[in-house]
Amino acid sequence: xxxxxxxxxxxxxGVAGAIIMTLFVLAAIFAGVVAPLDPFTTNAKASLAGPSxxxxxxxxxxxxxxxxxxIHGARVSLAVALGATMIGSGVGAAVGLACGxxxxxxxxxxxxxxxxxxxxxxxxxxxxxxxxxxxxxxNTIIAIAIPLIPTVARVIxxxxxxxxxxxFVEAARATGMSEWRxxxxxxxxxxxxxxxxxxxxxxxxxxxxxxxxxFLGLGVPEPYPSWGRMLSESAAEYxxxxxxxxxxxxxxxxxxxxxxxxxxDALRDALDPRQRD
Amino acid sequence: MAPVxxxxxxxxxxxxxxxLVRAVQDVSFSVEAGETLAIVGESGCGKTxxxxxLMRLIPQPPGEIVSGSVKVDGTDLLRLDxxxxxxxxxxxxxxxxxxxxxxxxxxxxxGKQIAEMVMLHDGLPKAAAKNRAVEMLQMVxxxxxxxxxxxxxxxxxxxxRQRAMIAMALACKPKVLxxxxxxxxxxxxIQAQILDLIGDLQREFGTAVLLxxxxxxxxxxxxxxxxxxxxxxxVEEGSVSDLFARPLHPYLRGLLGSIPRLxxxxxxALSPDERLREIPGMVPALSDLPPGxxxxxxxxxxxxxxxxxxxxxxxxxxxHFAACWQA
Numbered sequence: 001x002x003x004x005x006x007x008x009x010x011x012x013x014g015v016a017g018a019i020i021m022t023l024f025v026l027a028a029i030f031a032g033v034v035a036p037l038d039p040f041t042t043n044a045k046a047s048l049a050g051p052s053x054x055x056x057x058x059x060x061x062x063x064x065x066x067x068x069x070x071i072h073g074a075r076v077s078l079a080v081a082l083g084a085t086m087i088g089s090g091v092g093a094a095v096g097l098a099c100g101x102x103x104x105x106x107x108x109x110x111x112x113x114x115x116x117x118x119x120x121x122x123x124x125x126x127x128x129x130x131x132x133x134x135x136x137x138x139n140t141i142i143a144i145a146i147p148l149i150p151t152v153a154r155v156i157x158x159x160x161x162x163x164x165x166x167x168f169v170e171a172a173r174a175t176g177m178s179e180w181r182x183x184x185x186x187x188x189x190x191x192x193x194x195x196x197x198x199x200x201x202x203x204x205x206x207x208x209x210x211x212x213x214x215f216l217g218l219g220v221p222e223p224y225p226s227w228g229r230m231l232s233e234s235a236a237e238y239x240x241x242x243x244x245x246x247x248x249x250x251x252x253x254x255x256x257x258x259x260x261x262x263x264x265d266a267l268r269d270a271l272d273p274r275q276r277d
Numbered sequence: 278m279a280p281v282x283x284x285x286x287x288x289x290x291x292x293x294x295x296x297l298v299r300a301v302q303d304v305s306f307s308v309e310a311g312e313t314l315a316i317v318g319e320s321g322c323g324k325t326x327x328x329x330x331l332m333r334l335i336p337q338p339p340g341e342i343v344s345g346s347v348k349v350d351g352t353d354l355l356r357l358d359x360x361x362x363x364x365x366x367x368x369x370x371x372x373x374x375x376x377x378x379x380x381x382x383x384x385x386x387x388g389k390q391i392a393e394m395v396m397l398h399d400g401l402p403k404a405a406a407k408n409r410a411v412e413m414l415q416m417v418x419x420x421x422x423x424x425x426x427x428x429x430x431x432x433x434x435x436x437x438r439q440r441a442m443i444a445m446a447l448a449c450k451p452k453v454l455x456x457x458x459x460x461x462x463x464x465x466x467i468q469a470q471i472l473d474l475i476g477d478l479q480r481e482f483g484t485a486v487l488l489x490x491x492x493x494x495x496x497x498x499x500x501x502x503x504x505x506x507x508x509x510x511x512v513e514e515g516s517v518s519d520l521f522a523r524p525l526h527p528y529l530r531g532l533l534g535s536i537p538r539l540x541x542x543x544x545x546a547l548s549p550d551e552r553l554r555e556i557p558g559m560v561p562a563l564s565d566l567p568p569g570x571x572x573x574x575x576x577x578x579x580x581x582x583x584x585x586x587x588x589x590x591x592x593x594x595x596x597h598f599a600a601c602w603q604a
Binding site for chain 2: 034045166168170171172173174175176177178185186190192205273
């Protein structure tokens with residue numbers, strides 16, 4: 001308990017970020033209980049109704065409650081953001097560690113592949129992948145995760161390249177550790193700081209990519225709500241007539257990106273023992 | 278008594294773009310249990326490469342141990358497969374490094390790093406390994422070892438980190454300890470403490486110590502025998518007293534002459550022979566060694582023969598060897 005109080009005092013912004021993230025996660029998990037209305041029920045009479053006692057954040061063109069759709073949409077957005085970031089960062093870190101540590105022709109080959117991948121814009125690549133896999137939540141996550149791999153891999157690789165030359169790595173070898181163990185126990189944890197910063201920064205961009213994919217009809221299929229699609233569908237048409245259709249999904253996306261960045265920064269500091277005491 | 282560490286005919290080369298660099302050439306020596314052998318020489322003379330060759334930590338490629346043998350208790354390390362070699366490293370032959378500031382993992386507590394090693398080699402369960410780590414920290418005279426074991430390297434001073442490194446190196450009671458400039462990065466007062474500590478632990482465990490240094494003061498204080506290296510070769514070998522009293526090789530004489538002595542400069546005009554002497558020139562590039570004695574270009578006594586032929590390493594006096602045509 002004293003630890004929580006300590007971190008709260010030391011990283012007030014990080015705690016704020018953690019609270020924001022926790023609220024979103026709780027909203028996503030308990031969407032069925034928290035949401036005031038059913039997100040799928042249409043109501044022709046309430047089409048484009050403004051915020052009121054019934055529709056707190058207004059209703060969309062089909063008369064569906066925006067707040068309820070946002071709360072349910074948190075499931076999709078969080079699943080995509082966390083899933084894609086975790087897969088992308090995990091695989092990227094593994095590839096980067098292998099490249100930096102093994103080096104040689106393996107590194108050369110993999111680096112050329114990542115360069116080819118990076119030559120394609122993230123969205124184009126995600127488009128190609130979803131188009132070939134078909135739209136679904138799982139495929140959206142995969143499609144967004146794959147383009148993240150090269151970025152993460154390159155950052156981790158360069159980090160490993162410099163870490164590999166540090167005396168403590170040689171010292172670890174001198175204690176008779178196997179190369180595997182040196183890489184996992186001594187090198188990998190030392191790449192955690194840039195990995196966390198990178199991952200939390202990408203959390204936001206994955207949500208935006210999902211939004212773009214959904215807008216193009218290749219993301220999570222209708223009628224299930226996703227913040228990205230809510231925002232992008234209404235942005236062009238209703239921004240003047242029904243601004244609540246744009247403002248609230250936009251706020252939700254901004255808030256979660258903000259929260260994840262605050263939390264990531266604090267997490268990086270808190271995980272580094274040199275920043276403690 | 279059979280020596281614990283026996284190195285013979287060790288040749289280590291590096292394959293570089295500019296050609297073959299012979300970093301260690303035909304180096305042989307042996308160390309008995311409880312004995313300290315010092316390897317001295319300037320930067321770049323092959324001391325550290327010799328040490329890393331013993332541990333088989335030379336990066337391959339570009340490095341390669343071409344020939345020779347490194348026997349620890351009769352087992353030739355150079356003939357072992359990687360797996361067995363890993364068991365020897367840290368278990369039978371351990372190493373401490375020059376840079377205590379960076380030789381410990383910054384993200385792991387000191388106790389855990391020692392415990393990891395104990396678990397790896399002695400197969401102790403976690404709790405027992407942690408206890409051993411605390412014991413070792415106590416043995417290297419770190420106050421409050423139980424609390425210090427839970428600290429991270431950055432919370433310790435340089436001297437304390439070097440003690441922790443020694444604790445880690447000796448945790449599995451190795452037969453041979455390779456100490457690569459263990460005190461170079463430390464304050465003079467701490468240096469003496471660390472050297473005392475190594476000496477005490479050596480007596481307690483009967484460890485053979487290979488001390489690599491460029492500091493002749495350290496050598497005089499701790500070693501029984503000395504090997505002097507120059508440009509990858511041994512140039513002189515003998516007991517500490519012989520070498521300091523009667524240095525044979527002009528290189529060693531130069532090294533001894535370049536040590537500042539207290540009282541040699543009292544602000545008075547110095548007489549010419551009281552000036553600090555330096556050895557002129559630089560260590561030659563190992564990729565471009567002269568055909569004769571590698572030291573000849575810097576040697577005042579060198580003659581035509583020195584420049585043409587490599588002098589053999591031979592006994593000049595009883596138990597005192599040198600490679601010099603003039604000695």
